[in-house]
Amino acid sequence: MAAIKIHGAVDVEIRGNLIYRSILGLWLDWMAQGTRVTGNLFHDNDVDLFVEVDHGPFLVDNNLFLSRKSLRDLSQGGAYVHNLFAGVILLKPYDARQTPFLKPHSTEVAGLHDNPPGDDRFYNNLFVENPNLSFYDEASLPVWMEGNVFLKGARPSREEKNPLLEPNFDPAIKLVEKPGGSYLEINFDKAWAVERTRSLVSTKLLGMAAIPKASYENPDGSPLRIDADYFGKQRDPTYPTPGPFESPGSGALTLKVW
Numbered sequence: 654m655a656a657i658k659i660h661g662a663v664d665v666e667i668r669g670n671l672i673y674r675s676i677l678g679l680w681l682d683w684m685a686q687g688t689r690v691t692g693n694l695f696h697d698n699d700v701d702l703f704v705e706v707d708h709g710p711f712l713v714d715n716n717l718f719l720s721r722k723s724l725r726d727l728s729q730g731g732a733y734v735h736n737l738f739a740g741v742i743l744l745k746p747y748d749a750r751q752t753p754f755l756k757p758h759s760t761e762v763a764g765l766h767d768n769p770p771g772d773d774r775f776y777n778n779l780f781v782e783n784p785n786l787s788f789y790d791e792a793s794l795p796v797w798m799e800g801n802v803f804l805k806g807a808r809p810s811r812e813e814k815n816p817l818l819e820p821n822f823d824p825a826i827k828l829v830e831k832p833g834g835s836y837l838e839i840n841f842d843k844a845w846a847v848e849r850t851r852s853l854v855s856t857k858l859l860g861m862a863a864i865p866k867a868s869y870e871n872p873d874g875s876p877l878r879i880d881a882d883y884f885g886k887q888r889d890p891t892y893p894t895p896g897p898f899e900s901p902g903s904g905a906l907t908l909k910v911w
Contacts, residue, residue, distance in 0.1 A: 654677065654680065655676065655680035657672065659681060660683050661683060662686075663684065663686055663688070663758075663759075664758055665689075666691065667679065667688070667689070668689075668693070671911050672695045672701070673696045673697045675698050677699065678695045679695070679703070680705065682705045682707075683707065683752055684707065684708075684752070684753055685709070685728070686709065687710065687711070687758060688707075688711040689712045691712070691716065692715050693717070694911050695718050695719060696720055696828055697719075697720060699720070699722060700720065700723075700743075701720045701723050702718065702723065703724075703727070704725070704726055704727065705725075705727045706728060706748060707728035708865050709728065709730015709772065709862035709867075710730045710867050710868065710869045711731055712732045713733045713736060714735050715736065715883045716736045717737050717897060719740070719828055720739075721740045721783070723740035723742055724740075726743065726744050729864055731773045732869055734778070734854045734879050736779070737779045737896050739782065739826055740784070742785065742786065742788070743788075744770055745770065746770060747768065748768035749767050757865070757874070770791075771789070771794025771796050772794040772863045773797075776798070776851075777851055777893060779804065779897075780802065780807035781805055781807055781824055782804070782807055784808070785807070786810040788810075790812065795863075796810065797860075799814075799815075799851070800852070802896070804820075804822050805819075805822060819842075823840065824840045824841065834910075834911050835910055835911035837906075839905075839906050841901055841902065841904065843900065846900070847892050851893050853879065853888060854879040854893075855876060855877065855878045855879070856876035856877050857876070882899040883898055
């Protein structure tokens with residue numbers, strides 16, 4: 654069914670995995686609340702990430718989504734931060750199922766709710782070629798989008814007021830398997846970090862998921878800050894680099910990602 658499938662991933666962290674050649678890479682099905690998906694490499698899946706009838710808050714940060722379909726979104730309350738999306742993003746329409754939401758950091762059910770699209774956040778991501786965020790224009794719940802970069806024809810939502818658009822820039826992404834590991838080849842422009850104002854993503858910026866009325870925070874209830882990149886390198890607090898890699902250089906790069 655999936656390389657990893659979890660029901661009720663309450664305060665679960667999914668970190669540092671290589672998820673590949675599966676129908677669904679990661680499937681978070683119902684009650685993903687306080688969940689964090691961080692620092693994973695996805696490739697050659699039918700869909701990298703499927704979030705189904707979750708109400709959040711859940712955080713997806715510093716991941717490489719390299720399959721033809723990056724995300725199938727049938728949830729609310731997701732925060733997508735500093736990822737590389739190279740595949741299609743599918744926003745599913747309204748789902749009438751009444752599914753549980755929980756008290757913060759608990760398995761105690763606080764109520765049931767249907768599943769309207771929206772209440773998602775996209776901050777400081779790199780979108781390459783296939784993603785089209787204009788589907789979120791018609792979401793029935795608000796969405797927040799800021800600091801994203803759109804390359805090689807990737808399309809923003811009208812909800813993002815000042816996206817960085819580089820329709821003619823080809824990052825020439827390629828994942829190369831070698832005996833010593835997996836290497837990402839990418840053309841990168843360091844100017845992306847300073848051509849738009851960006852904020853370091855934190856609990857304060859992300860706010861509160863609408864349906865459970867719960868904040869994006871660590872499992873112990875403390876505030877979170879996305880202040881490190883895919884490799885654990887500290888981010889510039891003033892001009893954080895969009896995408897999973899903080900200040901990786903400029904031009905044609907080869908990065909060992911697994």
